[in-house]
Amino acid sequence: xxxxxxNRRQFAAGCAAALGLASPAWxxxxxxxxxxxxxxxxxxxTVVPALGQGCWHLGQGRHPGEVEEDALRTGVTLGxxxxxxxxxxxxxxxxxxxxxxxxGARERIFLVxxxxxxxxxxxxxxxxxxxxxxxxxxxxxxxxxLHWPIPSAGFPAVVAAFEQLRAARKxxxxxxxxxxxxxxxxxxxxxxxxxxxxxxxxxxxNNRRIERDLLPWMRQHDIPVMAYSPLGGDKHLVIGDRTLAxxxxxxxxxxxxxxxxxxxxxxAVIAIPExxxxxxxxxxxxxxxxxxxPADLQALDAAFPAPxx
Ligand SMILES: NC(=O)c1ccc[n+]([C@@H]2O[C@H](COP(=O)([O-])OP(=O)(O)OC[C@H]3O[C@@H](n4cnc5c(N)ncnc54)[C@H](OP(=O)(O)O)[C@@H]3O)[C@@H](O)[C@H]2O)c1
Numbered sequence: 001x002x003x004x005x006x007n008r009r010q011f012a013a014g015c016a017a018a019l020g021l022a023s024p025a026w027x028x029x030x031x032x033x034x035x036x037x038x039x040x041x042x043x044x045x046t047v048v049p050a051l052g053q054g055c056w057h058l059g060q061g062r063h064p065g066e067v068e069e070d071a072l073r074t075g076v077t078l079g080x081x082x083x084x085x086x087x088x089x090x091x092x093x094x095x096x097x098x099x100x101x102x103x104g105a106r107e108r109i110f111l112v113x114x115x116x117x118x119x120x121x122x123x124x125x126x127x128x129x130x131x132x133x134x135x136x137x138x139x140x141x142x143x144x145x146l147h148w149p150i151p152s153a154g155f156p157a158v159v160a161a162f163e164q165l166r167a168a169r170k171x172x173x174x175x176x177x178x179x180x181x182x183x184x185x186x187x188x189x190x191x192x193x194x195x196x197x198x199x200x201x202x203x204x205x206n207n208r209r210i211e212r213d214l215l216p217w218m219r220q221h222d223i224p225v226m227a228y229s230p231l232g233g234d235k236h237l238v239i240g241d242r243t244l245a246x247x248x249x250x251x252x253x254x255x256x257x258x259x260x261x262x263x264x265x266x267x268a269v270i271a272i273p274e275x276x277x278x279x280x281x282x283x284x285x286x287x288x289x290x291x292x293x294p295a296d297l298q299a300l301d302a303a304f305p306a307p308x309x
Contacts, residue, residue, distance in 0.1 A: 037079065037289040040224045040270045042197045044173060046142075048110050050264040051288050052082030053281070054228065054274035059097030060090040063276040072101045074278040076108060078285035084200075084226070084272045086114035086147060087132045099137035106138055112226075114147040114177065120154065125161035129170055144171040145200055148178050152186035159192050166195075173197040175226075181217045188221070196223060203227035203269065205238045205259055205304040212307045219268055230263045230271035231256055243303035247296050253286045260287035262300055 038050035053075045058068045072083065083101070085094045095113065102109060113136070115128040133139060144165065146158055162174035176187065177200035187193045199218060203210050203225065210225065218225050232238040244255035251258065256273070263271040264287065275281045292300075 038264055038267070040264075040267060042173065042224060043195075043222055044197065046110075046173065046197075048082050048270060049079050049288065050267070050270055051080050051260060051285065052084055052110070052112075052226075052270060052272040053080050054272040055083060055085040055094045055098060056089050056274055057094075058085075058090075058274070058276070059093035059095075065097060067278075068097060068276055069100050071275055071278045071281045072098070073105075075275070075281040075285060076101070076105065078282065079288055080281070080285055081108055082110040082112065082270065082272065084112045084228075085136075086145075087119075087128055087135075088114070088116055088147070092131070092135045095132055095135035099135065102136060102138055110142045111136065111138065111140075112143040112145065113141050114145040117146065117148050117150040120146070120150065120158050120161065123161075125158060126165060126170075129165055133170065140169060141171045142173065143197055144174045145177045145198075146175075149176070149180070149183050152183065155187055155190045155193065159187075159190050159195075163192050163195070175199060177201065177226075177228075181213050184214075184217060184221075184223075198224050198226045198270070200226040200228055200272075202229045202233070203263060203271075204230050204232045205241075205244075205262055205300060206232045206236055208304065208307050212309070215269075219266075225269045227263050227269050227271045230273050231259055238304075241303060243299050247292075247299065250296075251290060253290060254283035256280070256283050257286035257290055258292070258296075258300075260284055261290040261292050262297070263287075265292060265297070 039047045040050050041047050053072055059065065083098060085098055087095065113132045115125055119128045129144060144162060165171045175196050175198040179199045184199060187196055201210055201214065215225060238244060238259050239255040244258050247258045248255040260271050260273060263269055273284050275284055
């Protein structure tokens, strides 16, 4: 993903060029393409949109496959070009669904997948990556994450395996997920540990736990956070809240857009909401250009207090 995401004129020209090359499934949605607004920079200088798309439940029958594919393509055209999946989502079915969306659009997408802690022994990272690439129908990942922490003694081998994949151009960068401050500190002590691009952790209005220590630590080390379950997740969706309803009415958008704009407000957090329909995606994409006022932020702080202590 390059800096051209920031430039509206270049983005429009790119879309026009892409229209000529695109498959029929992409052509209709590309015609309505909009530029991304808010972006986040990784330590290596790569710029991505502050809003991506989560893919945990996709390809598993929650919605018809074509509807989910249409949702993802709609999101991409609206600037949500970062797609987050994992080798273990639906036993690989999420990645398989994504292969259809990537087809004809790979270079426009910033693709994130994950390896599990119980897969990393021996040459397990390389094997898991190869399996993900095969399911995705691509020859590289933009970002490969260790899904859950393993004991810190295992960090050097995993980092070395990630670095080998990077040297072989199978991945462009790597990071971690669900790491605490102590685990991040251990990681940065490992050779090449400083190349960690992000830590993907839960963060939403109704789950502000990382504000206590991890968020300031990440900020201090200039490593962006990738916020999962940014709407609170399936079981604790925030969107029914009264304050969100009032703010969304004032801004003429959905409560989901306000909730997501709050998550990405700092410029150092990427949110990856999952949406199974183009209608939800369109609502969410508004967050990319929604500026919350100091009064809005105060109202949200009152409704969803920051953690204390
Ligand atoms: N690294 C990890 O350990 C980890 C853990 C959990 C999740 N993740 C990643 O984070 C992504 C998102 O997390 P999540 O799925 O837990 O939570 P989420 O994005 O906070 O919530 C997803 C739910 O929000 C609904 N939704 C989306 N947009 C909406 C809108 N505009 N209005 C109303 N409802 C809306 C979706 O319903 P519809 O499907 O009907 O649109 C779905 O039920 C996952 O897909 C995955 O990629 C990573």
